[in-house]
Amino acid sequence: MDRRCPAPVPIKRSKPLSEAPPAAVRHPTIRPDWLARNAEPALEPGLPIVDAHHHLWELRDGAPYLLEDFLADAGGGHDVRASVFIECRAAYRTDGDPAFQPVGEVDFVAAAATRAAARASGPRVADGIVGFVDLRLGAAARPVLEAEIAAGQGRFRGVRQISAWHPDPAARGSIAMPPPGLLLDPEFRQGFACLGPLGLSFDAWMYHTQLAELRDLADAFPDTPIVLNHVGGAIGIGPYEHRREHVATVWGAALRELAQCPNLHLKVGGLGMRLFGFGFHEGEEPPSSLQLAEAWRPYVETAVEAFGPARCMFESNFPVDKASCGYTALWNAFKRITADWGPAERAALFHDTAARFYRLGELS
Template sequence: MSSTSTPSPYLPVREDWLARRSEPILDPALPIIDPHHHLWERSDWRYMLDDLLADTNSGHNIVGTVFVQCRSMHRASGPEAFRPVGETEFVNGVAAMSASGGYGPSRICAGIVGHVDLRNGDQSRQVLEAHIRAGGGRFRGIRHITAYDPDPTLMNPAYAPPPQLMYDETFRNGFACLAPLNLSFDAWLYHPQIADVTALAQAFPGTPICLNHVGGPLAIGSYAGKRAEILAEWSKSIRELAACPNVVVKLGGMAMRINGWDFHTKAEPPSSQELAAAWKPYVETCIEAFGATRCMFESNFPVDKGSYGYAAFWNACKILARDASTAEKTALFSGTAARFYRLEI
């Protein structure tokens, strides 16, 4: 990699390192829907059904999952706008394999979140309808990544959104196609852009929106060494967004390179107690602002797998929810996800 290259947004997964951490599973009977994971086969990284099952079968009671777009298995030909439909076709096949019961009781990919380039405006409806047909009754909505920062070292080279894309008229024309088709929108961006989601949610109060990864608090590049200051800014934006009743938030996805934690640099993987302590301010703020019925824990695997194992992650979530009521725990671990993604598990 040259000195001018953008660093990889992903931390490498080291199975031998992850194997150094083993913990007893907390509350193993608690039903969990993992509402955010990926599947892919890339030249340097494979994470397919068998890999996911190795994680979901690590001790927690994972009753179902939701796949979220990641540029996996796009069609190689045909109109550019329709190529992401290949991802839905692929994932629906995986979901059908799981629904056969031959891979265990968990309903893998029970919900599918695909991608449509909303910059196609009104024509987005045709692509959405193609996803619905390809999804076998499992297609629930889309994610159009808008994560942008002037610092190029914070950008994922696979995506190049312009600033303030959510305010673009053509993008909003495409966004307007979601609600009539009973589809939702997953928003992935960085914490300085949370106000963009608030404006979008206010403009489209009838469209369900899910903020991914607690809104992407940054802690590297120009944001390095400012965690307390950024936490205050982020908290204010989160509370303002929570005033929009059509928005829910995913609690997780905080172990990417951009989040600035150093878990991956240690000799041993972090314990669930360490993870819970690091994430407590973010998780508690979201639950206080949105309420448990509008929050859902998410793994963001395999992206976050560079920092910790699947079992330790869910143990950390259970530690963070230790003082919650039974009803609140149900919402955080399965209920909110089931309602937002319209899952019957």
């Protein structure tokens, strides 16, 4: 099977690609009317799903994405049993010790999770919560972590601290602006050392050019569970736009190296982001799940081949990926890609791995 990443799928664009990115990276705009043009039904509606990665926020780029918005997206026919919220700088406290301001996000999401759990039907939204703590606080990160555990009301599972950095602004696909070499920083590692004793995991998000730093971190903390977000951030924009085969080779080798660390897991998704260079968000028509599956298949196959289904989990990355496709089409694409895979492999990818990693318990 050919594992190389193909060139982006040709699409008819509603506007030309800009020659240079803006000074500050922004997520592409979500176009609800545009998304509504693709009303394909959910495939295999009986296949249970845990959405391992989504966000909720009060306002970003002029639009909120709240519990009701996620429920509307997840209500398109797929059997979404539960979801995991990942930090996105939402609802921070605006006063008090700056180190504790991110606790406000956990309060906000825990309240949404409680409202979702009170519904007669529907998914257990944010059944796992991943917040933010600046681990560069060193040992002082522990009381902040303990405050977020309390705020999570039994749902807090770990933290994410984004390390995605590239010297060329044109290659950056994340709105975060961390310093270079974050995972190697001694103070960060002092804070990271607080996670294991508290039973917490770490979500890592970086570009494929930085994956060696994650291997070093995983080796240094072999007992701390780590999950790499968005298939390891294989860049397909800026200086890498026309180097897709080179990126595929380097990225694939890095994934196979990372897979040697038993404490590492991998999230398979986020492929609707501008970072990957497919440009679906600029099309005149929203992509079908067939188009998505064609574009995403090499990434999914390479990722799962490297880590195995038992250490991979599918994610929606909504609403960030919503700029490129609808929720129903996204999960249809994953189902198309894995249509010929075994039942146990598919169960792991769609449900079991995420439920186990984030300790979600039984999901009926």
